[in-house]
Amino acid sequence: MRRSAAETAVGGHSGSFMRRLYRLPSKLIIGLFLLAVLIFTLFPLLVTVLGSLKTNAEVTAGGTLLPNEWRFSNYAEAWRQADFARFSWNSLFISSMTTIIALLISAMAGYVVNRRTFPGKRMYTALQASTMFISIGAVVLRPQFELIVAMNLNASLWGIILILLGSHAAVFFMIIGFYSAIPRELDEAATIDGCSFYGVFFRIVLPLLRPGLAVGALFQFRNAWNEYITPLVFTMTNPKLQTLTVGLANLRYGYNAATQTHLMMAGACISLLPILIVYIFANRSFMQVTAGSVKG
Template structure:
């Protein structure tokens, strides 16, 4: 009976483990398959793609990438995307860290109303409805003819990031603030010398979220640069590759452009994965 119980317990212990690995394997397949298909599709001919050829290319056509750069001037659009994404990331980190610090540490009139408005914006998705008012506002301020308009438009809507920073800041002992004030620090000194250095993990999360959203954005970037094609970002330029000068859909060129567009964001996640997980976990626990 004892041996039978041991075997039964051993099998019972293996079932959850096997189920977990099967579930993880399925999730990995669903996550990686689109990326792998995009890269392999970018090395096929258009006929091979449209006629449903094999998973792997019959012949590897690396010239598709050259054609993508030549037809879409990817050097310019890549530079535009880098400028926009880096600028949005820096602005988001600065504004979210300041907002989160003030909301976590200071009491002022209308704070509860402001927090309620922030919370409502997290659960209500206005989407493209806000694009026209934003564009009209930037046009009234004479900012719609520069790339700065796109940067400002993409920097807004940081309610989630503000709450992440606020939750993390609440987990930092207030005694550190009081000690800094006794030593002669002002409110800005407490922020810059005490809270900001300790908030690096959550700020890394904010930076990653902001960079990803700015780099992958299509609708806002298209609307803000519709009258200025030279200021288009890489994501918008990829869609323009869908049609050639002959108005025929060239999916192999479009997939080549898409492959180029996803490389930077994959590199960012590859090198910042540990900081992302650590910061997100810390923000969740301390919030």
């Protein structure tokens, strides 16, 4: 027998209700999982911020999350003891110059690799990839140091910048992905209008690459800012060139050789501010990238 329209409507509504009911457990599981990830991500940060406002004895004893006495003076003391003004400038200079130069190199190299064919192209790309997946760590510190000494850069921040520039492969491949979204017809049209190879790159392609450059700048700046081993090794003989990450380690022990965990936490909170500022400025580019990825 043929079902009436009312029965069909009721049956469809019932089926839709059952499908939504079946989806509830999966949504609940996903929600609980995301909540757990959020808690595990933010809880250490919360403990650090609150610990930076406690006394050293209170941090060492533990047992309470909130400080009994809110000591905002810990930040001023950490800033004074670790010479944060000098170390912050060193870190800012190294991170900024490393980011600018790495973006320029990656953008130019990515443009040539994406738009041109030349002998050794595959080998160059493979070498760039190998620097990402093959980490030899401290093994290269000695030859790197000898190279910098031979170039008379061991008493300058430029020696550290030169070493850190070797880790730009991730930005290189990231920018190549953005080049794939820029039509080649723009290059051809600009060439027909009389633009040279460099004119096409700097006047046409580079402005369109702005979101990719912003994302790459965030990752490169963060890596350079958080680097510890390389600045530590290259500034052992010249403490005035130490970066903020190295200076934070100096807060571990005070003048009486007692552990100063509360000051280390305060210094760590201060060192997070530049990364947050860079992210705020790059957030718009992140939104552009996300919006472009869902167009269809």
